[in-house]
Amino acid sequence: MAVSENSGTIPETPPAWLSILKMLWRDKFALCAAVFLTVIVLCAIFGPMFLEDQAMRNNLRGRNAPPFDFSKDWKFWLGGDALGRPLLARIIVAAQNTMMVAAGAVLFSMAIGTGLGLIAGYTSKLGSQIIMRLADVIMSFPSLLLAVIVLYMLSPSVTNLIIVLAITRIPVYLRTTRAEVLEIRERMFVQAAQVMGASTWRIVFRHILPVVFPTLVTIATLDFAFVMLAESSLSFLGIGIQPPEITWGLMVAQGRPYLTNAWWLSFMPGLAIILTTLSLNLLSNWMRTALDPVQRWRLEIARKKK
Amino acid sequence: MKSFLGQRAIASAISLVALIVLVFFLSRLTGDPTTLYLPVDASLESREQFRKLHGLNDPLIVQFGRYVGDLIRLDFGESIRRSEPALDAVLRAFVWTLQLAVITMALVTAAAIVLGSLAAFKVGGLFDRIATFFSLIGASAPDFWIAIVAIVIFSVNLGWVPTSGTGSVWHWILPISVLFIRPFGLILQIVRGSMITALSSAYVKTARAKGVRNRPIIFVHALRNAMLPVITVIGDQAAALLNGAVVVETVFGFPGVGKLMIDSILQRDFTVVLAAIFVTAVAIFLMNILIDILYAVLDPRIRY
Numbered sequence: 301m302a303v304s305e306n307s308g309t310i311p312e313t314p315p316a317w318l319s320i321l322k323m324l325w326r327d328k329f330a331l332c333a334a335v336f337l338t339v340i341v342l343c344a345i346f347g348p349m350f351l352e353d354q355a356m357r358n359n360l361r362g363r364n365a366p367p368f369d370f371s372k373d374w375k376f377w378l379g380g381d382a383l384g385r386p387l388l389a390r391i392i393v394a395a396q397n398t399m400m401v402a403a404g405a406v407l408f409s410m411a412i413g414t415g416l417g418l419i420a421g422y423t424s425k426l427g428s429q430i431i432m433r434l435a436d437v438i439m440s441f442p443s444l445l446l447a448v449i450v451l452y453m454l455s456p457s458v459t460n461l462i463i464v465l466a467i468t469r470i471p472v473y474l475r476t477t478r479a480e481v482l483e484i485r486e487r488m489f490v491q492a493a494q495v496m497g498a499s500t501w502r503i504v505f506r507h508i509l510p511v512v513f514p515t516l517v518t519i520a521t522l523d524f525a526f527v528m529l530a531e532s533s534l535s536f537l538g539i540g541i542q543p544p545e546i547t548w549g550l551m552v553a554q555g556r557p558y559l560t561n562a563w564w565l566s567f568m569p570g571l572a573i574i575l576t577t578l579s580l581n582l583l584s585n586w587m588r589t590a591l592d593p594v595q596r597w598r599l600e601i602a603r604k605k606k
Numbered sequence: 607m608k609s610f611l612g613q614r615a616i617a618s619a620i621s622l623v624a625l626i627v628l629v630f631f632l633s634r635l636t637g638d639p640t641t642l643y644l645p646v647d648a649s650l651e652s653r654e655q656f657r658k659l660h661g662l663n664d665p666l667i668v669q670f671g672r673y674v675g676d677l678i679r680l681d682f683g684e685s686i687r688r689s690e691p692a693l694d695a696v697l698r699a700f701v702w703t704l705q706l707a708v709i710t711m712a713l714v715t716a717a718a719i720v721l722g723s724l725a726a727f728k729v730g731g732l733f734d735r736i737a738t739f740f741s742l743i744g745a746s747a748p749d750f751w752i753a754i755v756a757i758v759i760f761s762v763n764l765g766w767v768p769t770s771g772t773g774s775v776w777h778w779i780l781p782i783s784v785l786f787i788r789p790f791g792l793i794l795q796i797v798r799g800s801m802i803t804a805l806s807s808a809y810v811k812t813a814r815a816k817g818v819r820n821r822p823i824i825f826v827h828a829l830r831n832a833m834l835p836v837i838t839v840i841g842d843q844a845a846a847l848l849n850g851a852v853v854v855e856t857v858f859g860f861p862g863v864g865k866l867m868i869d870s871i872l873q874r875d876f877t878v879v880l881a882a883i884f885v886t887a888v889a890i891f892l893m894n895i896l897i898d899i900l901y902a903v904l905d906p907r908i909r910y
Contacts, residue, residue: 350874376682387823400624433617433620433621436617436621437620437621437624437625445850446628446629448867448868449632449633449871449879450632452609452871452872453635455633507892525746529748532748532751533748533749533750533852533853536748536750536853537852537853537856537868549748549750552748552750552751552754553750556754559754559757559758559762560762563758566751566754566755567755570748570755573748573751574746574747574748574751577746577747577748578742578746581745581746582742585742
């Protein structure tokens with residue numbers, strides 16, 4: 301134990317983000333996942349700006365061009381699709397719609413679910429009962445089928461897709477939040493705040509919410525993967541995003557007729573989906589430990605072993 | 607116990623009513639079946655007659671009243687497309703889906719419990735890391751993608767199994783394997799997590815100290831206590847299979863209730879959509895109640 305023998309001063313505690321980065325660096329799986337997700341997010345934000353034109357430009361000589369032909373332009377490294385459009389560029393552009401729907405749905409359902417969960421957990425029994433029954437009703441719906449009906453009724457656009465997916469995911473956050481609030485409200489610091497005359501508003505948002513929040517973020521990461529898969533399934537069935545807009549799920553569907561002679565049309569976008577959801581799952585696993593003060597030592601202790 | 611079952615039944619009935627109301631009005635909003643079933647140049651009179659035949663020309667609220675009246679006598683109405691009672695078509699398809707779901711879930715449960723327990727027994731060991739890695743991939747993979755990749759590899763290139771349809775045992779292999787993957791990954795993760803907690807508990811240490819062997823410790827002492835969260839997830843996944851096998855059924859041309867539902871929505875065959883949703887929802891409610899009873903059986907501390 302070489303604790304700063306050369307100086308008598310206590311070193312300043314490093315800022316929180318630095319210690320989080322250090323923890324991330326130590327778990328190589330989570331690190332790869334985080335790096336991959338950053339790349340995907342950058343693609344989603346900047347991809348369409350630069351590549352929209354190329355991703356939509358037909359090129360009949362490059363129809364179903366095979367992948368891994370590195371003599372060509374980099375955009376054709378994953379091959380070309382049925383109209384000769386560069387597959388890699390299309391995957392990058394499609395990332396935007398895919399990410400936008402998933403992020404929108406997760407943020408929506410998390411905000412509403414958490415809000416209702418806080419109300420259900422902290423207020424009267426009657427309000428709580430009504431909210432919980434509502435959650436039961438949503439939970440018992442065959443969600444994918446309901447999405448099909450609603451999307452068939454409304455026109456399938458990004459906004460409608462977000463709304464439909466968000467509604468089906470609300471109960472997840474609602475139940476978690478309520479369960480945690482029921483436990484936390486009995487703790488000493490909440491009672492102390494009540495005794496000292498803090499308003500309900502302040503107790504809920506300053507004292508209870510920060511304790512629940514890490515759990516919610518972990519669930520949201522996992523849910524992001526789930527929503528992405530749901531959106532892909534809907535787009536695959538032809539009731540999600542409509543062409544000429546593209547998402548990864550739709551690209552898999554579009555490649556389906558060419559499966560036997562150009563497998564990469566479906567395979568590559570599917571690979572993008574699987575890698576993204578896998579990264580989200582890995583990151584969520586890591587966060588479960590990293591954001592939990594009781595479990596965090598497992599990640600911090602690893603440094604001292606070396 | 608009885609009052610608990612009664613409460614659950616009432617809560618389920620309320621949910622069911624909400625579901626019926628919602629789906630009834632939502633499905634009517636998807637459009638007019640006459641535009642789909644009659645030729646473009648059909649006369650106004652014949653359109654009117656078609657609507658009258660299927661009871662579609664009354665105001666929505668009258669139609670709904672009539673529907674509920676019939677429903678109380680368990681009459682789900684005639685299918686517009688198939689000219690047979692809607693319930694018959696749905697039940698026939700539901701049997702297919704039920705078989706698929708039951709076989710898949712039985713395999714998933716057995717495999718996930720055994721492998722998950724073994725992985726938890728030596729955390730961080732080679733087997734644990736392999737199992738965790740593959741179960742994570744399984745939980746992340748989109749089933750429609752696995753389905754078509756599997757068709758290309760096993761049906762088209764290798765020619766081992768048929769691409770779609772039903773008929774022989776061989777037709778079942780691909781759909782079941784594809785449906786197997788995601789729930790297996792998820793449940794294995796849960797089994798592993800909950801077994802790690804159970805294996806570090808005091809009663810397992812006591813059993814060890816008494817000299818009980820490894821196998822009884824894992825499968826008798828720890829597993830029973832680790833099963834509660836696992837059963838919740840198994841229930842969720844089974845429900846997801848009952849209503850969410852849509853994609854896999856569509857890809858493999860499997861005549862299950864999911865495919866029937868998608869087809870009926872696209873064909874605006876409202877009675878079949880409603881009957882299908884009703885039957886699936888009832889099945890899911892029954893399963894949820896079964897799971898609650900299982901809780902009490904596994905953990906004597908839980909009493910209703």
